[in-house]
Amino acid sequence: MGFDDExxxxxxxxxxxxxxxxxxxxxxxxxxxxxGTLSRYKSESSIAATEDEDDDEDRKIELGPQCTLxxxxxxxxxxxxxxxxxxxxxxSVDINAVGETLExxxxxxxLAIKSAGRDDIFLPIPEGGNPKGLWFTLKEGSRYRLMFTxxxxxxxxxxxxxxxxxxxxxxxxxxxxxxxxxxxxQAESYTHEMPEEVTPSGMFARGTYSARSKFVDDDxxxxxxxxxxxxxxxxxQ
Numbered sequence: 332m333g334f335d336d337e338x339x340x341x342x343x344x345x346x347x348x349x350x351x352x353x354x355x356x357x358x359x360x361x362x363x364x365x366x367g368t369l370s371r372y373k374s375e376s377s378i379a380a381t382e383d384e385d386d387d388e389d390r391k392i393e394l395g396p397q398c399t400l401x402x403x404x405x406x407x408x409x410x411x412x413x414x415x416x417x418x419x420x421x422x423s424v425d426i427n428a429v430g431e432t433l434e435x436x437x438x439x440x441x442l443a444i445k446s447a448g449r450d451d452i453f454l455p456i457p458e459g460g461n462p463k464g465l466w467f468t469l470k471e472g473s474r475y476r477l478m479f480t481x482x483x484x485x486x487x488x489x490x491x492x493x494x495x496x497x498x499x500x501x502x503x504x505x506x507x508x509x510x511x512x513x514x515x516x517q518a519e520s521y522t523h524e525m526p527e528e529v530t531p532s533g534m535f536a537r538g539t540y541s542a543r544s545k546f547v548d549d550d551x552x553x554x555x556x557x558x559x560x561x562x563x564x565x566x567x568q
Contacts, residue, residue: 332444332477332561333497333505333528333542435488437554439481439546440520446475449567457557465539466559470567472532477525481546483514490549493525497542504540530563537563 444452444467452467469475490513497505511523530536539562546554562568 332544333495333507433486434552435486435516435548436484437481437488437491437546437548438484439479439555441480443478444469444475445478445524446470446473451478456555460556460558462557462559464560466561468562468564468568469530471530471536471563471565473530473567474527475530476527478522480520480522482520483516485516487513487515488548489513491546492548493544493546495542495544497540499538499540537565 439456442454442456444454446452454467455462457463491511493509493511495505495507496503509525514521539560541558541560544555544557544559546556548554
């Protein structure tokens with residue numbers, strides 16, 4: 332959760348990949364000549380990773396006016412190709428149930444660390460966002476991925492991303508950001524798997540780290556913040 336350099340825990344820029352499922356990550360895409368838009372455009376912060384999360388919090392993000400799903404469907408309703416594209420994006424969403432709600436809601440359902448050759452480490456999500464004691468342990472020099480499932484309700488969430496900052500002995504050693512994408516509300520959960528990372532190794536890499544992970548959108552609305560500690564040791568424990 333935050334390391335991608337085998338040599339050590341140096342500060343890195345976050346990678347940006349997009350969920351390959353039913354998303355509207357490419358807002359300008361559509362059936363014909365890119366006509367499909369949802370009135371919400373990605374800001375600069377949604378496509379450029381920074382090493383300091385404070386920069387993102389201070390930056391003023393300007394987006395187009397937010398609309399309910401019913402309003403989205405009413406727009407350009409005479410354009411047959413655009414109407415079909417919107418219906419395909421929204422899938423089986425019950426418009427009568429969520430169509431009047433402006434604010435999207437994202438609930439993180441599960442978090443797990445996957446590493447070849449061992450069982451997945453399932454991380455309990457604390458209600459207060461602060462796990463008590465050590466949250467998990469990683470083996471030095473090991474390759475791993477973070478995988479999580481989440482559910483979107485009420486409205487389309489634009490520019491959902493994961494940020495992670497790591498400290499050791501009070502010094503920031505890693506900062507990363509992953510752009511996840513834009514998602515429509517649906518009853519089924521989404522699953523996203525982060526790019527593979529490698530824990531640092533060596534005597535100076537071992538020890539206890541503190542970290543802060545967040546799931547935020549283009550409006551900087553935070554859906555989950557977790558402050559935790561973890562260890563890097565010579566072996567999995």
